[in-house]
Amino acid sequence: MLRNQSPEIVVGRLPLYLRMLEFLKKEGKLITSSQELAERLGLSSAQIRKDLSYFGEFGKQGTGYNIEYLQRQLREILHVDRVWEMALIGAGDLGRALAHYQGFVPEGFRLEAIFDNAPKKIGAQVGDLLVLSMSELPRVVREKKIRVAILAVPADAAPAVAATLVELGICAILNYAPITLNVPSGVRVYHLDPVVGLQNMAYYL
Amino acid sequence: MLRNQSPEIVVGRLPLYLRMLEFLKKEGKLITSSQELAERLGLSSAQIRKDLSYFGEFGKQGTGYNIEYLQRQLREILHVDRVWEMALIGAGDLGRALAHYQGFVPEGFRLEAIFDNAPKKIGAQVGDLLVLSMSELPRVVREKKIRVAILAVPADAAPAVAATLVELGICAILNYAPITLNVPSGVRVYHLDPVVGLQNMAYYL
DNA sequence: TAGATTGTTAATCGATTAACAATC
DNA sequence: TAGATTGTTAATCGATTAACAATC
Numbered sequence: 001m002l003r004n005q006s007p008e009i010v011v012g013r014l015p016l017y018l019r020m021l022e023f024l025k026k027e028g029k030l031i032t033s034s035q036e037l038a039e040r041l042g043l044s045s046a047q048i049r050k051d052l053s054y055f056g057e058f059g060k061q062g063t064g065y066n067i068e069y070l071q072r073q074l075r076e077i078l079h080v081d082r083v084w085e086m087a088l089i090g091a092g093d094l095g096r097a098l099a100h101y102q103g104f105v106p107e108g109f110r111l112e113a114i115f116d117n118a119p120k121k122i123g124a125q126v127g128d129l130l131v132l133s134m135s136e137l138p139r140v141v142r143e144k145k146i147r148v149a150i151l152a153v154p155a156d157a158a159p160a161v162a163a164t165l166v167e168l169g170i171c172a173i174l175n176y177a178p179i180t181l182n183v184p185s186g187v188r189v190y191h192l193d194p195v196v197g198l199q200n201m202a203y204y205l
Numbered sequence: 206m207l208r209n210q211s212p213e214i215v216v217g218r219l220p221l222y223l224r225m226l227e228f229l230k231k232e233g234k235l236i237t238s239s240q241e242l243a244e245r246l247g248l249s250s251a252q253i254r255k256d257l258s259y260f261g262e263f264g265k266q267g268t269g270y271n272i273e274y275l276q277r278q279l280r281e282i283l284h285v286d287r288v289w290e291m292a293l294i295g296a297g298d299l300g301r302a303l304a305h306y307q308g309f310v311p312e313g314f315r316l317e318a319i320f321d322n323a324p325k326k327i328g329a330q331v332g333d334l335l336v337l338s339m340s341e342l343p344r345v346v347r348e349k350k351i352r353v354a355i356l357a358v359p360a361d362a363a364p365a366v367a368a369t370l371v372e373l374g375i376c377a378i379l380n381y382a383p384i385t386l387n388v389p390s391g392v393r394v395y396h397l398d399p400v401v402g403l404q405n406m407a408y409y410l
Numbered sequence: 411t412a413g414a415t416t417g418t419t420a421a422t423c424g425a426t427t428a429a430c431a432a433t434c
Numbered sequence: 435t436a437g438a439t440t441g442t443t444a445a446t447c448g449a450t451t452a453a454c455a456a457t458c
Contacts, residue, residue: 009448009449016401019385034416040387042385057417063414077408086403096302098399178224182245190405195314199223202284238439251428255425255441262441266432266433267437267440269438
């Protein structure tokens with residue numbers, strides 16, 4: 001695959017395209033166009049065509065894009081044409097909410113285990129998982145070859161847990177802790193902080 | 206205030222600066238520099254100076270930035286030098302986790318009420334709030350002059366709820382539903398979807 | 411064929427970086 | 435004063451958009 005420009009920002013939009021394609025499919029559509037996608041997503045049709053063209057030719061002139069086909073292609077590009085096992089760290093309110101979330105599996109991810117270091121929580125049932133001690137983390141990550149983790153611990157615990165995850169070979173961390181994590185290059189962190197979103201929007205209030 | 210370029214992307218970084226300043230303060234620091242902030246945040250020092258200079262002059266040559274002072278200035282710029290009341294829609298697992306979250310108030314936001322339309326949930330105690338019926342939403346929003354909402358309902362319910370929120374005059378929506386919301390200009394939506402983050406990172410796996 | 415829409419090029423627009431005078 | 439760091443300018447870099455030939 002040719003990579004003559006960094007696609008980081010483009011890759012960031014592909015999951016949105018994938019989500020919208022699923023939505024359109026549920027509306028009964030079989031075909032869509034860059035214009036329809038653009039309108040629904042609040043982007044320009046040129047941007048969508050350009051983004052897609054970076055990875056290949058997926059449409060037909062005069063017709064548009066076959067939704068199923070484009071979904072398959074995008075899933076392949078994003079490597080979500082398989083299921084990635086995940087470790088969830090933190091069995092607090094948020095951790096339990098994530099453990100109950102049904103939306104991961106259809107999109108290429110599955111929670112394999114949930115960890116906490118509070119003795120009161122260890123052994124508790126959460127969804128169809130039992131909360132394991134943090135001391136089990138290395139073994140589970142190794143045995144299940146886990147490469148993705150969700151971090152749902154308080155901010156003050158996050159740096160140490162992140163360091164452990166990195167050491168165990170985790171290379172993608174979905175971080176719910178309200179703190180900027182310092183990780184080596186090669187490890188990716190995606191940050192989800194409600195306060196960052198709220199403060200951002202507050203500027204415009 | 207002069208606005209000769211769109212600061213959207215800059216405004217998006219200010220909450221990160223604010224969060225890092227708090228972190229440095231907790232380490233006992235009184236002063237920081239664009240270089241220190243840059244290293245900790247993984248940005249360039251030039252970018253941080255440029256971002257700040259867009260809103261004013263907050264530093265001293267040779268010295269750097271007084272942390273407390275810069276925090277106060279950034280809070281004022283972002284309009285989080287006050288507390289915004291919020292309505293939370295959805296009393297599922299995620300809604301309850303958000304209702305228990307202690308991190309909103311120190312950052313300028315407070316949950317005023319939580320709503321759901323499931324009869325089983327209405328009246329339940331969640332944190333120190335009682336779950337109210339959706340039919341109460343208009344009254345509460347009006348009486349408390351609420352302008353910010355958190356949407357924590359399933360994707361299929363989200364568009365209708367968002368439309369209601371917009372109609373009631375809500376102008377900032379923190380959206381946890383995995384769907385792109387269509388709102389009029391003037392209403393801002395900040396999207397938090399774990400799957401989007403995971404799929405984005407999966408590209409690099 | 412006529413109409414529609416893609417994929418792609420070139421132009422435009424905007425964001426980041428490098429460099430440095432100003433100054434603490 | 436010497437050293438450090440800001441605020442700002444100009445240069446660079448990258449992303450978006452407009453336009454259109456190709457083609458279904």
